[in-house]
Amino acid sequence: MTHQFQFNYFNPTRLLFGPEAMSALAVLVPKQARVLLMYGSGSIRRNGAYDEVMAALSGHALVEFAGVEPNPSLETLDRAVALVRQEQLDFILAVGGGSVVDGAKYVACAAGYAGDGWDIVSGRQPVTEALPVGAVITLAATGSESNGGAVVTSLARQQKKAFFAEAIRPRFAVLKPQYLVSLPDRQLANGLVDAFVHACEQYLTYPVDALVQDGHAEAVMRALRLLAERYDERRSLGWLQNLMWAANQALCGILGVGVPQDWATHRIAVELTALYGIDHGRTLSILQPRLLRETIEAKRAKLEQLGRRVFDLVDPCAEDVIDAIETMYRRLGMPLSLDDAGVTDGEAAATILAALRAHGLDAFGGHAGIDAAMTARMIRRIC
Numbered sequence: 001m002t003h004q005f006q007f008n009y010f011n012p013t014r015l016l017f018g019p020e021a022m023s024a025l026a027v028l029v030p031k032q033a034r035v036l037l038m039y040g041s042g043s044i045r046r047n048g049a050y051d052e053v054m055a056a057l058s059g060h061a062l063v064e065f066a067g068v069e070p071n072p073s074l075e076t077l078d079r080a081v082a083l084v085r086q087e088q089l090d091f092i093l094a095v096g097g098g099s100v101v102d103g104a105k106y107v108a109c110a111a112g113y114a115g116d117g118w119d120i121v122s123g124r125q126p127v128t129e130a131l132p133v134g135a136v137i138t139l140a141a142t143g144s145e146s147n148g149g150a151v152v153t154s155l156a157r158q159q160k161k162a163f164f165a166e167a168i169r170p171r172f173a174v175l176k177p178q179y180l181v182s183l184p185d186r187q188l189a190n191g192l193v194d195a196f197v198h199a200c201e202q203y204l205t206y207p208v209d210a211l212v213q214d215g216h217a218e219a220v221m222r223a224l225r226l227l228a229e230r231y232d233e234r235r236s237l238g239w240l241q242n243l244m245w246a247a248n249q250a251l252c253g254i255l256g257v258g259v260p261q262d263w264a265t266h267r268i269a270v271e272l273t274a275l276y277g278i279d280h281g282r283t284l285s286i287l288q289p290r291l292l293r294e295t296i297e298a299k300r301a302k303l304e305q306l307g308r309r310v311f312d313l314v315d316p317c318a319e320d321v322i323d324a325i326e327t328m329y330r331r332l333g334m335p336l337s338l339d340d341a342g343v344t345d346g347e348a349a350a351t352i353l354a355a356l357r358a359h360g361l362d363a364f365g366g367h368a369g370i371d372a373a374m375t376a377r378m379i380r381r382i383c
């Protein structure tokens with residue numbers, strides 16, 4: 001039977017890309033807005049973004065909130081929520097990587113909610129409205145600058161979780177590749193892998209004759225594979241601008257419209273960060289190849305298509321394609337096991353499996369029918 005596409009896609013984020021992208025900022029943030037400027041630990045002061053934002057918004061009412069940590073915590077973000085209420089702010093501008101943008105999205109929702117902010121993250125409190133958010137992105141990875149997702153960690157609960165709402169898609173995003181120059185290699189590699197896995201999660205299921213969606217995803221993954229091969233060029237603006245655009249396209253929502261998706265790698269990955277503080281991109285390189293081997297029969301046809309069209313393999317079998325993905329990750333210096341990531345906890349498998357069970361993630365099914373035994377086998381293999 002024909003798989004019928006059915007979707008409702010609206011992406012309202014205006015993207016300003018390139019060296020002059022910041023020149024529009026003063027107009028994009030409404031003149032009368034009372035702005036909360038959110039950022040992390042200070043990288044924006046080293047790459048020029050902070051000075052350019054301050055110059056562009058010198059005529060605006062603006063209050064700063066610094067210190068949003070990687071994998072932003074509810075505890076930190078709730079202090080920003082209090083500041084928004086106290087100063088009666090009505091526009092959130094995020095300047096930084098995915099963590100800062102996600103943090104801004106949470107604050108935009110929580111500012112108008114009197115209850116416990118975790119209700120928003122857990123989905124108990126559906127989000128229908130939020131303060132407007134704008135983003136100046138300084139790390140190419142998550143696509144958060146133009147999607148409706150945000151990931152927040154509750155330190156008290158030792159849980160990291162994503163939530164989604166149309167209302168949190170940023171109004172605009174500035175993508176200036178020059179800001180990426182100050183990124184360490186580790187973040188460039190993390191970003192490349194994160195973007196690649198985003199495309200995989202929307203593509204690596206089973207064929208549904210989705211000519212446009214497959215083509216989009218393959219173009220993005222092919223670009224990322226080429227960037228991995230050309231990793232020696234990573235300090236050139238040409239390489240950086242391609243990474244920035246590929247990462248945006250991988251998770252702005254367009255690749256996955258109307259097709260089956262499987263976010264198993266991401267859903268499990270949050271536990272590794274919550275438990276061991278491993279960078280998001282690195283949790284993916286550890287988990288994805290193992291998970292693909294575990295679900296290989298359900299994904300065989302798409303894996304082989306990926307091998308032909310993205311990795312240029314001639315008549316590959318699915319096993320070869322997973323090997324090619326692993327080789328790419330290794331080339332980037334990414335970990336393929338917890339050991340590679342420096343986790344030496346002898347009880348790691350039991351700890352991770354207990355967390356997955358507690359959060360209802362040990363047997364979430366999906367098209368590959370992932371059950372508790374498969375999850376347990378896969379987790380033991382990464383340990």
Ligand code: NZQ
Binds near residue numbers: 068182
């Ligand atoms: O603290 P700052 O100064 O911001 O430093 C950051 C941070 O230490 C630094 N950095 C950012 N831009 C820099 C820079 N350092 C030098 N030069 C620059 N230009 O890099 C470090 C990591 O930043 P972070 O924002 O945490 O990285 P990323 O963009 O990878 O975001 C990761 C977060 O996004 C979530 C992840 O789970 C994680 O919490 N994700 C969000 C998604 C979404 N909203 O759609 C989807 C993803 O799958 C992902 O889950």
Ligand code: ZN
Binds near residue numbers: 142198266
């Ligand atoms: Zn991701």
